[in-house]
Each structure stands twice: as structure tokens, then as C-alpha cells.
Amino acid sequence: MGLLRVLLLRLATTAVTLAGVAVIVFFVIRVVPGNPIAMMLPPGATDADIAQLTALYGLDKPIWQQFVIWLSGVLQGDFGTSITTRQPVLGLVLGRLPATLELSIMALVMAVVMGGLAALWGTKRRGTRVEGAIDVANGMALSVPDFLWGLVLILLFGVLVPVFHISGRVTPSLDLPFTTNFYLFESLLRLRFDLWADIVSHMFMPALALAIPLAAIIGQLLKQSLKETMHLDYVTLARTKGYGETHVILREALRNAVLPTLTLVGVQFTFLIGGTVIIERLFSYEGLGNMAIDAVINRDLPLIQGIVILFAVIFTGVNLVVDLLYAALNPRLRHA
Amino acid sequence: MSFLSVRNLSARVKGGPALLRRVSLDVAAGEVRGLVGESGAGKSMIGKAVLGILPNAVQVTGGEIWLDGVDLLALPVAERRRRIGAMAALIPQDPLTALNPSRRIGGQITDRLVDILGWARARAEARALELLAEVQIADPARVMRAYPHELSGGMRQRILIASAFAAEPKLIVADEPTTALDVTVQKQILKLIAGMQAKHGTALLFVTHDLGVVSKVCQRLSVLYGGMVVEDAAVRDFFAAPRHAYSAALLAATPKYTDPMASLTPVPEAVIAAVQAEVAAYDGGAHG
Amino acid sequence: MLDGRGQVKRRAGLRLWLSAGWLGLLVIVAVFAPWIAPKDPLAQDLFLGRLPPFWVNGAEPGYLLGTDSLGRDVLSRIIFGARIALAVALVAGTVTCVIGAMLGLMAGFLRGWVDLVISRLIDIWMAFPPVLFSILLIAVLGPGLMSIIIAIVVIDWTRFARVVRAEAMAQGAMDYVASARVVGRGRVGTMWREILPNVLPTIVVLLTLEMGIAVIVEAILSFVNLSIATDDPTWGGMIAEGRTSVYQAWWVLVFPLVTLFLTVLAFSQLGEGLKDRFDPVLR
Numbered sequence: 032m033g034l035l036r037v038l039l040l041r042l043a044t045t046a047v048t049l050a051g052v053a054v055i056v057f058f059v060i061r062v063v064p065g066n067p068i069a070m071m072l073p074p075g076a077t078d079a080d081i082a083q084l085t086a087l088y089g090l091d092k093p094i095w096q097q098f099v100i101w102l103s104g105v106l107q108g109d110f111g112t113s114i115t116t117r118q119p120v121l122g123l124v125l126g127r128l129p130a131t132l133e134l135s136i137m138a139l140v141m142a143v144v145m146g147g148l149a150a151l152w153g154t155k156r157r158g159t160r161v162e163g164a165i166d167v168a169n170g171m172a173l174s175v176p177d178f179l180w181g182l183v184l185i186l187l188f189g190v191l192v193p194v195f196h197i198s199g200r201v202t203p204s205l206d207l208p209f210t211t212n213f214y215l216f217e218s219l220l221r222l223r224f225d226l227w228a229d230i231v232s233h234m235f236m237p238a239l240a241l242a243i244p245l246a247a248i249i250g251q252l253l254k255q256s257l258k259e260t261m262h263l264d265y266v267t268l269a270r271t272k273g274y275g276e277t278h279v280i281l282r283e284a285l286r287n288a289v290l291p292t293l294t295l296v297g298v299q300f301t302f303l304i305g306g307t308v309i310i311e312r313l314f315s316y317e318g319l320g321n322m323a324i325d326a327v328i329n330r331d332l333p334l335i336q337g338i339v340i341l342f343a344v345i346f347t348g349v350n351l352v353v354d355l356l357y358a359a360l361n362p363r364l365r366h367a
Numbered sequence: 368m369s370f371l372s373v374r375n376l377s378a379r380v381k382g383g384p385a386l387l388r389r390v391s392l393d394v395a396a397g398e399v400r401g402l403v404g405e406s407g408a409g410k411s412m413i414g415k416a417v418l419g420i421l422p423n424a425v426q427v428t429g430g431e432i433w434l435d436g437v438d439l440l441a442l443p444v445a446e447r448r449r450r451i452g453a454m455a456a457l458i459p460q461d462p463l464t465a466l467n468p469s470r471r472i473g474g475q476i477t478d479r480l481v482d483i484l485g486w487a488r489a490r491a492e493a494r495a496l497e498l499l500a501e502v503q504i505a506d507p508a509r510v511m512r513a514y515p516h517e518l519s520g521g522m523r524q525r526i527l528i529a530s531a532f533a534a535e536p537k538l539i540v541a542d543e544p545t546t547a548l549d550v551t552v553q554k555q556i557l558k559l560i561a562g563m564q565a566k567h568g569t570a571l572l573f574v575t576h577d578l579g580v581v582s583k584v585c586q587r588l589s590v591l592y593g594g595m596v597v598e599d600a601a602v603r604d605f606f607a608a609p610r611h612a613y614s615a616a617l618l619a620a621t622p623k624y625t626d627p628m629a630s631l632t633p634v635p636e637a638v639i640a641a642v643q644a645e646v647a648a649y650d651g652g653a654h655g
Numbered sequence: 656m657l658d659g660r661g662q663v664k665r666r667a668g669l670r671l672w673l674s675a676g677w678l679g680l681l682v683i684v685a686v687f688a689p690w691i692a693p694k695d696p697l698a699q700d701l702f703l704g705r706l707p708p709f710w711v712n713g714a715e716p717g718y719l720l721g722t723d724s725l726g727r728d729v730l731s732r733i734i735f736g737a738r739i740a741l742a743v744a745l746v747a748g749t750v751t752c753v754i755g756a757m758l759g760l761m762a763g764f765l766r767g768w769v770d771l772v773i774s775r776l777i778d779i780w781m782a783f784p785p786v787l788f789s790i791l792l793i794a795v796l797g798p799g800l801m802s803i804i805i806a807i808v809v810i811d812w813t814r815f816a817r818v819v820r821a822e823a824m825a826q827g828a829m830d831y832v833a834s835a836r837v838v839g840r841g842r843v844g845t846m847w848r849e850i851l852p853n854v855l856p857t858i859v860v861l862l863t864l865e866m867g868i869a870v871i872v873e874a875i876l877s878f879v880n881l882s883i884a885t886d887d888p889t890w891g892g893m894i895a896e897g898r899t900s901v902y903q904a905w906w907v908l909v910f911p912l913v914t915l916f917l918t919v920l921a922f923s924q925l926g927e928g929l930k931d932r933f934d935p936v937l938r
Contacts, residue, residue, distance in 0.1 A: 044778065051779035059795060158423060174923035175916060176871050178878075182894060182912050190901055262422075264464040265475075268527075271418045273452015273483040275445050286469045298781075305784035309875050313898070323787050324879055327794045335791065343782040360469075 037358045045347045052343040053105065057098050060332050088114070088333075105340065111333035115326075120337035124319065128341065129212035130200055131311070131318035135304045137215070137234055138241035142303070143296075145242065146249025153250070154257040154280055165250065172247035177306040181240035181313045188236060196233045198315035205229060237314040241303050248299050252292045260284040290361060297353025301346040369393035369433075370570050371538055376416060376430035378594075386412050386425060387594045388649050396537065399564060399571040401581035401602070403617070404591035410574045412594075414540040417572065419444075419451050435537065452483045456531040458541040458560065462523035462548070466515035473511035476530045484534055498529040502559060521552040525559065532563055538570045545580070557584065578621040582606055590614045593646035613642040671928035674921035681918060685737040692731035693717060696888045700726035705904040721906040723896055729907060732888035733914050739889050740918065742800065743873045744866040747807040751869075752862045754808060755815025760854070762816065763823025764846045773816060780813045789872055793881040803876055807869050814868075815861055822854045856933035860926050867922030874915055890915045 085091050088111075089100055104111060110120035153165040172180075189197035201207065201214060205226065209217045215234065218227040260266060261284055269283045308320030315321070319338055326334040371394040378387040387409050394400045402410045415421045417432055419439065432439045435454060439447050459465040466475060473495060480491035492511070499507035502525040515523060524544065531539050541560060545553040561584050564571050573585055581588050581602060588605060590598040590613070598611040609615040616634040684691055694717070703726040706715045714721065720729040762773035789806045796802035826832065827850060835849045836842075877891025878898075890911045897908025 047775065048778045048782050051775065052782050055779065055783075059791065170924070170927065171920070174867075174920050174927075176868075176919070178871060178875055179912070179916055179919065182898070182908070183916070185898070185901065186905070186909065186912070190905060264459055264461060265467040267420050268457060268459055268465050269467075269478075270420050270448065271451060271455070271457040272479040273449045275448060278482075283467055283470075287467070301781070302785075305786060308784055308786040308790075309879070312879060320784075320787065324790060327787075327790050328881075330794070339783065339787065339791070342784045342787065346782045346784070 038355060041351050041354050045351055048347055049340075049343060053102060053340060054098075056336050056339045057101060058094075060335055061094055061097075088112075101336070110337040110340070113326075113331055113334040115329045115331045115334070120333050123322070123334065124337045124341055126212055127317065127319045127322050130214075130316065131304075131307050131320060133213060133215045134234060134238055134241070134307055134311070134316065134318060135300075138238040138303055139245070139300055141238055141242035142245035142249060145246035147253065149246070149250035150253035150257060151280060151285075153254045154261065154284075155276055157258055157261075162254075165254070169247040169250045172243045173251070175244070177240045177244055177303075178309050178313065180243045181237065181310050184236045184240055185313075195235050197236065198233075200233050200317050201226070201230050202233075233314075233316070237307075237310045237316055240310055240313075241306050245296070245299050245303050249292065249296060252295060253288060256288040256291050257284050260288045286360075290357065293357055293360070294353060297350055297356075300353075301349050304342070304345060304349070369398075370396040370435060371417065371572065372431075372433040373413065373417065374431040374433065376413070376432065377428045378412060378416065378421065378425055379428055381424050381426050385428075385594055385650065387416070388646065389430065390591075390594070390596055392589045392596060392599060394538065394570045394572055396570055397568045398587065399573060399585045401585035401588035402572060402574045402591065403576060403578060403581055403588060405576060408591040409594035410576075410591050411542055413591075414457075414542050414572060414574045417451075417538075418455060418457055418540055419447050420457075449483065452479060453534070454536055455538040455540065456534065456536040458528055458531045458539060458544045460543045460547055462520050462527055465527055466523055468515055470514075471511070472513050472515065472518070472526055476511075476526065476533055479530075479534050494533060495529070498533055499526070501532075501563070502526070502529045504529075520548060521556070524548060524552075524556050528556070528559060528563060532567055532569070535567065536569060538572065539564075540572045540574065542574045543576070546575075560584070578618060590617065592642045595646055595649060597642060597645070612638050668928075670924045671932070674925040674928065677917055677921040678925065681737050681741060684734055685741045688734050688738055692728075692734040693719065694728035694731040696727065696731040696735040697886060698727065702726065705900070705907075707904070708906050708910075720910045721904070723893070723907045724900060724904070727888075729893070729910055732893055733890065733911055735888040736890045736893065736911065737914075739800065739887065740870050740873060740915075743803055743807070744869045744922070747804040747811075747869040747872075748862055748866040750804065751808045751811045751865055752815055752858060755812035756819045756854075756858050756861075758812065759816035759819030760823050760846060760851065763820035764827050764850050765842065766824075766827075770820075773820070777813045777816055777820075780810075783810075785810050786875060789876060790879055790881060793876055798881055803873055806876075807872050810872075811865060811868065814865060815858065818857060818861060819854055822857050823850050826850050826853050856929075860930045860933065863922055863926035863929060867919045867926070870915070870918055870922065 082091070089097055092100070101111065108121060110124070112118065113120050113123055116123065149165050149169065153162045156162050185197050188195045196202070207214070207226070208221065208223070211217050214230050215227070218224070218230060257280065261280070263284075266279055266283045269279050274282075307318060308323055310316070311318045311320040312324050319341065323335065323338045325331075326338065373390060373392050375389045375391055376387050377385065377389055379385045390409070390413060392400065392402075392413070402413060404410045412421070412425070416427065417434070417439075421427070427440060430440070434450065437450065439450065442450065466472070473492065476495040476498070477486075477488070477491035480486040480494060481488055486494075495511060496507045499510060504510055504522065504525055510518065510522070510526070518526070528544075544560060545556050548556060557580060560571075563569075564584075571584075573581070575581060585602050587599070587601050589596050590609075590611065592613055598605070598609060598614045600610065605614070606618070609618050613634070616632070616638045619632040620634050700722075703715060703718070703722050704724050706718050706722040706726075707713055708721040708729075709716070709719050711721075718728050718730075720733070722728055723732075758773050762770040788810050792806040792809060793802050796805060823846075832845060832849055835845050840848065873889065874891030874894065877889040878895040880892075880895060893911040894908060894915070897904070897906075897911065901908050
């Protein structure tokens with residue numbers, strides 16, 4: 032038992048899940064009506080031109096052969112060539128990934144900070160009007176999905192009090208010295224705080240929209256589990272030692288209360304990443320999700336496949352990390 | 368004046384029944400007082416009130432708790448906690464739940480010394496090691512680094528005792544400290560507490576339902592029924608001749624260590640009815 | 656304000672009635688839309704484009720909430736949009752519920768290979784980003800009301816299956832199930848007669864929440880312009896148009912957004928309110 036076993040077990044189920052995703056993505060997409068090849072060629076192309084290009088993309092072979100070719104390519108890191116841009120899918124996808132990752136991580140940090148503070152404050156003031164107000168706010172935030180929060184934020188901070196940018200990732204006229212696509216991190220490393228501020232101002236609202244529902248979940252769960260912990264004997268014992276309520280919550284209760292919350296937050300974080308698809312569209316943010324919607328509209332099969340697989344890898348990866356983190360934080364598992 | 372003096376303490380469940388009815392008791396410096404009664408008699412509530420850890424749903428409705436000449440109930444919460452933390456300590460009932468599962472033992476013994484009393488960490492750790500040895504733990508250095516789940520229930524209770532004595536408090540509340548343990552371990556722990564108390568000269572408020580334990584450890588005792596003190600006596604006098612009918616019945620219902628096979632008499636219904644009438648009369652008087 | 660455990664009491668009744676009231680109003684508006692709507696939701700009039708709502712200077716009487724860039728009446732479009740939203744909520748919600756709950760019930764109670772297959776499918780489904788999955792399905796199925804419903808069912812059955820499976824497993828471990836088996840009821844009979852009634856409150860709560868989700872999915876798909884024929888009035892389509900002209904005509908975005916917001920909130924609060932009502936079963 033222990034970390035290694037947990038890791039191996041989870042890796043095995045992850046592999047099965049990813050294989051299932053690959054099969055479904057491949058076959059669902061083959062049903063798409065409309066000939067993508069015909070759309071690539073200029074009007075007036077001959078049947079021979081179409082046949083030649085179809086052969087080039089391997090679309091003339093039986094579907095199971097296409098699957099084998101595609102899957103063996105994927106396993107070697109070859110996701111094929113995008114039909115619309117005629118560039119390798121892997122490069123396109125990896126080029127957009129940093130934007131989406133930065134957005135998701137910023138949203139996660141915001142959610143943890145907001146939800147954590149709400150839970151701690153609500154626990155400290157349990158049984159008072161403050162807790163009641165926090166419960167109502169959490170309930171509201173939880174009931175309404177990120178898409179609607181995004182629109183509300185656009186109206187509030189884009190139109191009514193225009194303090195943040197409502198579209199794009201960075202002001203287009205700016206000169207960008209970056210070598211990677213991790214603009215947020217690289218601008219910090221290069222000490223270009225002017226660029227950093229511009230990027231944050233673009234990311235703030237989409238990240239907040241993604242963060243609000245997750246913050247509510249964290250706030251609710253953590254508060255509930257903190258309140259349960261606050262009744263336990265070791266917490267009472269700490270009070271007799273002379274500690275104030277804030278210290279008792281932070282040092283005695285928090286760590287044990289975080290564990291049950293953590294697993295659920297992991298699943299919820301994958302929902303958050305899934306939410307980037309529509310939020311990026313809403314805020315015209317140049318990430319994976321926005322690219323995915325364009326790919327669907329343009330019937331760019333190889334690109335769609337690549338993006339969906341990448342999302343699936345991220346999702347299962349997050350769940351894997353959460354499970355390991357849970358095992359690592361739980362002293363009973365760590366020393367067993 | 369006594370080191371701990373509880374005067375006319377009353378408490379109730381918020382919007383519910385009374386739990387304590389004008390309870391008064393004193394513990395002199397270095398004295399051991401037993402607090403006995405059936406479950407629900409309010410004996411644990413008194414210990415919790417003294418240490419300022421009453422549940423949120425319980426509300427003190429009157430009285431005073433004087434600790435070293437200061438009325439705790441007149442202090443603001445934060446100051447009350449610091450004062451209690453510096454002068455008093457708790458030996459809890461269940462050693463399995465009274466240690467934080469995610470913190471190492473060492474930190475749970477030294478935290479009060481460092482944070483509340485302002486000791487240097489090295490001095491606090493040396494003190495903790497010394498105390499662990501004193502409560503007869505074999506490998507104190509290893510235990511300091513251990514997590515609670517790695518230790519047995521008896522070990523954990525010894526650690527909690529060491530932790531209670533660590534800051535040399537003037538008063539310790541022991542809340543049924545042997546109830547949750549195996550019978551074989553109970554005797555050792557009892558002996559340990561009595562030995563530590565004698566050595567450190569700490570006043571002890573010993574909450575228990577077991578008169579046998581009281582006869583061994585305590586000098587004075589208070590008998591509770593329905594949140595009222597029905598008898599307050601020296602242990603020797605009490606066992607010779609209890610004054611209250613309920614106390615006498617309780618004593619008759621307790622097995623004798625000298626003669627455990629002697630037949631036991633349950634508390635007679637008439638005595639219960641009489642003492643319940645006393646409580647009711649008190650409540651009537653309080654409301655009238 | 657406080658109960659015996661020191662918890663803040665919630666006024667569950669109020670939010671239950673408010674949400675039910677709003678949804679009831681929507682149903683009436685949707686059913687009687689042709690009689691209630693002041694204008695034809697499709698009628699364009701370029702001379703009356705981007706008229707503000709009635710209390711703003713420059714408003715035209717008869718167009719209470721203003722018009723969009725093509726001169727279509729915003730209020731009438733919201734009213735007719737309620738028909739599509741509620742139709743999707745009702746049909747997609749119910750079908751998803753029946754299929755997902757069935758699979759969850761089978762997995763949780765029958766266990767064995769049935770559970771193995773269904774659980775693995777749920778795992779695979781959880782690895783898809785749902786919005787992208789739905790957009791993809793619409794691209795495959797082609798736009799239209801039917802496609803939206805199918806997409807929602809295909810994607811969201813796991814919501815029911817996951818919860819019902821866990822619940823059925825918990826119920827299956829209880830004594831009353833064993834005694835039903837002892838009395839001689841078959842496995843499938845036990846599932847229908849003993850387990851299903853006990854997980855029903857959970858299913859009802861999930862169904863209510865799912866209806867809210869269906870409304871949102873429809874709006875998202877309309878927003879991405881993949882839902883219904885572009886002319887038809889959908890709240891999502893109106894929001895998409897409003898988003899592009901938010902600086903010139905905020906009302907085109909605000910009114911459908913507020914309607915959608917309240918509707919989603921109402922479904923969710925109704926679900927939460929019901930959950931509190933069923934308290935002993937759910938907690």
C-alpha cells in the first residue's frame with residue numbers, strides 16, 4: 032500500500048479512460064456531414080483535385096484503417112495536419128495551450144482565495160448573520176454557471192464601469208517580446224510589469240467568471256467541514272490552551288477540514304477547465320477553447336480531435352494529481 | 368480564598384432546559400476535588416465552564432467563576448482564554464480524538480509553551496522530552512516526531528497528561544480521563560495522574576461517575592444531581608457517612624474495591640423521586 | 656434565527672415559492688405567447704432599429720423594452736424565446752433523467768459487469784469538456800431543436816447515473832432490501848419496488864437542476880450560433896447579438912440576460928428547496 036500503489040492503480044484506469052475517449056472522438060467526428068476537403072479547395076476544383084487531397088489526408092481508406100493510422104500517429108505524437116491552416120495539429124494546439132492554462136490557473140487561484148476566505152470567515156462567525164449572508168451568496172454563485180457570470184461581468188465592469196478589457200488576451204497594438212506563449216508568467220520574469228498589467232486586465236473577468244461557481248463550492252464544502260471539525264475534541268483542547276478562535280481554525284481545524292474538500296475541488300477544477308471553452312469565446316480570448324469552436328465551425332477534423340484529446344489528457348491528469356495529493360496530505364496513508 | 372471558586376453558576380441550553388442550577392464549589396491550591404454524578408448530572412458542564420469551552424448552544428445565565436482571584440466570566444473572551452491557557456489545563460476523556468491527527472506529537476505538547484507562555488522552542492522541546500519520560504513513555508524522542516495514529520490509546524492518554532502538566536498549571540480539569548480506556552490501562556493511568564498531581568502539587572478537578580476512583584484520588588468531593596450540588600464533603604467523611612439520601616444511595620450502588628462481590632443496591636426509586644422533587648422545587652423557586 | 660445546533664435557520668419556503676412563481680409565470684407566458692406578445696417577434700423594421708426601452712429618451716411607444724439592430728421587438732422575442740427554452744428544459748431534462756437514472760440504478764443495484772461497463776463509460780464521459788462535446792454533437796447532428804435535445808441527453812446522462820448509482824448502492828446495502836429478497840422478490844423486482852421509490856426524491860431534485868442546465872446549454876449553443884435557425888427568437892441568440900452591440904444598445908443584452916439569469920436561478924433554487932424538503936432522505 033502507499034503512494035506507489037495508488038499511483039499505479041490510477042495510471043491504469045487513466046489509460047483505459049483515454050483509450051475510450053480516443054475511440055469516441057474518432058468515430059463521432061467521422062459522422063460529421065459535409066465534405067471538409069471540398070471546403071478547402073477554391074470553387075471550380077475538379078473531382079480529381081478532390082480525390083487527390085482526400086487521399087492525402089487518408090480519408091479514402093475504410094474507417095477502421097483510418098482509426099489505426101490515426102491512433103498510431105497519436106501515440107507517436109503526430110496528431111495530423113489541420114485542414115484549415117495546413118499546419119501540424121500538435122504545434123497549433125500546444126501554441127494555444129499556455130493561454131488556456133494561465134486562464135484556468137488564475138481562475139483556480141481566485142476561486143481558492145475567495146472560497147477559502149468565505150469559509151474561514153463564515154466559520155469564525157458561525158451562527159450569526161454573517162454566516163447567513165455568506166450562505167446566501169454561495170447559493171447564488173453556485174446556481175448560476177460561468178457563462179452567465181461572464182455576461183454579467185461584461186455588463187458591470189466592461190460597460191457600466193469600464194475598468195477591464197472585455198475581449199482578447201492582450202492589447203493588439205503592444206509590442207510583445209515573448210519567446211513562449213506563457214504571457215502572464217513570462218512578462219513577470221522579464222519584469223515587464225506594464226505588459227503584465229495589460230494581460231491581467233484582459234484575463235481578470237474571464238478568470239473571475241470561471242472562478243465564481245468554484246469559489247462557492249469551495250466556500251460551502253470547506254465551511255461545512257470546518258464547522259464539523261470545530262466540534263472535535265482536539266479543537267476543544269486547543270481552546271483550553273489559550274488560543275483564539277482564528278488560530279484554532281487555521282492551525283487545528285483547517286488542515287483536517289481541507290482533505291474532504293480537496294477531492295471534490297479536483298473534479299470541479301476539471302469542470303472549470305471545460306468552462307474555458309465558452310468563456311474564451313465570450314471574451315474572445317485566444318486559447319484552446321476558442322480555437323476548438325472555430326475548428327468545429329470549419330469542420331477541421333484533425334484539429335478537433337487533437338483539442339478534445341488534449342482536454343481529456345488534462346482532465347484525467349488533474350484527477351490523478353488530486354488523488355496523489357490526497358494520499359500525500361493524509362498522514363494515515365503516507366505512513367501506512 | 369480558594370484557587371478555583373465557582374459561585375452560584377447557572378447554565379441552560381439556549382431556549383431549553385437548565386443544565387446547572389446555582390452550583391458552588393471550591394478547589395484550594397494543590398487540592399483534588401472529585402465531581403461525581405450520573406450521566407447528565409452536569410458534572411462535565413462544570414469542567415467545561417471552568418475552562419471556557421461550553422458548547423455554543425449552552426448559555427451561562429448567572430454566577431461567577433473565580434480563578435486565582437479573577438472572575439473569568441467578567442473577562443472578554445480572548446483574555447479569558449489566555450488566562451485559562453496560562454493557568455489551567457484539561458486532561459480529556461477520549462485520547463483517540465483529543466490529539467490532532469495531522470500534527471506531530473511534539474508540536475501538540477510544546478505549542479502552549481511557545482505561543483502562549485513565550486518560551487524558546489528549544490527550551491519547550493527539552494521540557495516536553497522531560498515530561499514524556501516522566502509519564503513513562505519509552506522513547507520520548509521518537510514519540511515527539513510521531514503522528515497520533517502511530518500510537519496506542521494508553522500512550523496517547525499519557526501524552527495528553529504530559530501535555531496538561533507541561534506548562535505547570537495551577538489547576539487541571541480531568542474529564543473522566545479513564546472512561547474510554549481498557550480496564551487494564553485504567554489503573555495505570557489513574558496512578559499516573561495521582562502521582563503527577565502529588566509531585567507537581569497541582570489542584571485537580573476530577574470529573575468522574577466512579578466513586579471508587581474518587582475514594583482513591585480525591586480529598587474532597589461534590590455530588591451532583593440534575594445540575595445541583597446535593598452534597599459537598601471531605602472524602603473520608605463522605606465514605607464514612609454520606610449526609611444526603613441520594614449520595615448514600617449512590618454509594619450503596621458502587622462496588623467496593625475491598626469486597627467487589629458484595630451485593631449492590633440500585634438507587635431506590637423513592638430517593639430518585641425525592642431528589643427530583645428538590646430540583647423541581649428549586650426551579651419553581653427560581654421562576655417564582 | 657438559530658436552531659438547537661446553533662445553525663442559521665433557512666427560510667426554505669420562501670425561495671421555493673419565489674422560484675416556483677417565476678417558473679409558473681414563464682410557463683403561462685410561453686403557452687400564451689401569441690396573445691401576450693405585443694409585436695411579431697420576427698418582424699423587422701430597419702427604421703426602428705436599436706430603439707431604447709420605454710423610460711429612455713428616444714423610445715417609441717409600443718416597444719416596451721426597445722428593439723434590436725434589425726428593429727425587432729425585444730420583449731416579444733423574449734416572450735417567444737421562453738417557448739424554446741422551456742421546451743428544451745422539459746423534454747431534454749426528462750429524457751436525460753429517465754435514461755441516466757435507469758443506467759445509474761442498474762449499475763448501483765445489479766453491480767457486477769453492468770456496473771463495470773457503466774462506471775467506465777461515466778469515467779470516459781467525465782474526460783470530455785461538456786461544452787465542446789455539445790458543440791461537436793450539434794455540428795454532427797446539424798442545428799435544430801431536436802439536435803439540442805439529443806446533445807443534452809448524450810452529454811448529461813452521467814449527472815443522473817453518477818448520483819443515482821451511489822444512492823442505489825447505499826440503499827442496496829440496507830436491511831429492508833435483504834428482507835425483500837428473503838420474502839422472495841427477484842432482483843429486478845426489488846430494484847423497481849424497493850430501491851427506486853427510495854432514490855426518487857434524489858432523482859426529482861436532479862431533474863429540476865437538469866432543467867436549469869438544459870436552458871443554459873440551449874443558450875450557449877445559440878450563443879455560438881449553432882442552435883436553431885438564426886431568425887428564431889432564442890435567449891442565447893439575443894444575448895449573442897447583444898454582446899456584439901453592447902456599447903450601442905445595452906438593452907438588447909440586458910433583458911434576455913436577466914430573464915435567463917432568473918430562470919436558471921429559479922430552477923436551481925427550486926431544486927435546492929426540494930432537497931431541503933426531502934431532508935431526511937438526502938442527508
